[in-house]
Amino acid sequence: MLRITVLNDNRNANPILGCEHGLSLFLESGEKKILFDTGNTDLFLKNAEKLGIRPEEAEMIVLSHGDYDHTGGLRYLPGGQKLLAHPACTSYRISRTRGTFAGMPMEAQEIQKKYRTAFSREPVALGGKVTFLGEIERKTDFEGKNFPMIDREGKIYPCPDDSGLMIETPQGLIVISGCAHSGICNTVEYAKKLSGTKKVCAVLGGFHLLTMDAAAQKTIDYMRENVEKVYLAHCTADEVCEAFREQMPDRTEVLGAGTVLEW
Numbered sequence: 001m002l003r004i005t006v007l008n009d010n011r012n013a014n015p016i017l018g019c020e021h022g023l024s025l026f027l028e029s030g031e032k033k034i035l036f037d038t039g040n041t042d043l044f045l046k047n048a049e050k051l052g053i054r055p056e057e058a059e060m061i062v063l064s065h066g067d068y069d070h071t072g073g074l075r076y077l078p079g080g081q082k083l084l085a086h087p088a089c090t091s092y093r094i095s096r097t098r099g100t101f102a103g104m105p106m107e108a109q110e111i112q113k114k115y116r117t118a119f120s121r122e123p124v125a126l127g128g129k130v131t132f133l134g135e136i137e138r139k140t141d142f143e144g145k146n147f148p149m150i151d152r153e154g155k156i157y158p159c160p161d162d163s164g165l166m167i168e169t170p171q172g173l174i175v176i177s178g179c180a181h182s183g184i185c186n187t188v189e190y191a192k193k194l195s196g197t198k199k200v201c202a203v204l205g206g207f208h209l210l211t212m213d214a215a216a217q218k219t220i221d222y223m224r225e226n227v228e229k230v231y232l233a234h235c236t237a238d239e240v241c242e243a244f245r246e247q248m249p250d251r252t253e254v255l256g257a258g259t260v261l262e263w
């Protein structure tokens with residue numbers, strides 16, 4: 001049995017919980033427990049407590065990428081757990097809109113001291129049919145054009161650290177993204193290539209579609225053709241969620257803090 005609980009998201013699905021800009025998911029695949037991202041603050045821990053979940057008991061933390069809204073919560077865990085991420089996760093980055101630092105709130109050395117850290121560009125099998133994707137191939141011509149960060153020199157930061165997870169289930173492949181800065185279609189295509197699986201039963205997470213533009217429409221077209229169901233979270237704008245609902249009725253679900261999904 002696979003269970004995914006949304007510990008934190010931009011939206012709220014349970015009135016007893018809080019929400020903030022960010023993402024944190026708790027995955028239970030058989031005996032295996034994985035914390036995927038931590039949100040920006042300790043809110044994921046507060047929500048988890050109300051849900052009877054102990055994220056500190058996860059044997060591994062996987063980071064989708066180094067943006068603050070996915071890694072800020074690392075400050076509030078006791079440490080000692082395994083942590084897996086792309087090596088560029090600790091790269092310096094600044095928000096284009098706010099002009100402020102927007103990377104990981106802890107230096108690489110601090111992270112390595114606190115957690116049993118492994119960095120990988122390559123895919124890593126985590127057991128329980130769960131795989132960390134590593135660096136995602138970018139092939140579509142309509143994705144990866146709207147990066148929210150710049151580097152120290154003021155150049156666009158293309159977020160090479162953006163990754164995700166795939167889980168192979170009897171119903172098909174489940175693909176999980178943090179922000180999908182590589183492009184969510186690229187992420188799905190890469191997971192299909194790695195797994196050799198054609199049937200994708202679910203794509204879940206932030207799609208990084210901030211307006212209902214041509215790229216968003218091409219993404220909906222792709223999902224309609226290639227994916228059974230989408231579970232939209234985090235950086236997927238309300239108007240994009242609405243367009244998914246219109247064009248993929250019964251195949252679209254919008255997530256929020258407290259949503260529990262089971263396969």
Ligand SMILES: [Fe+2]
Nearest residue numbers: 067069179235
């Ligand atoms: Fe994000």
Ligand SMILES: [Fe+2]
Nearest residue numbers: 065067179181
């Ligand atoms: Fe991001």
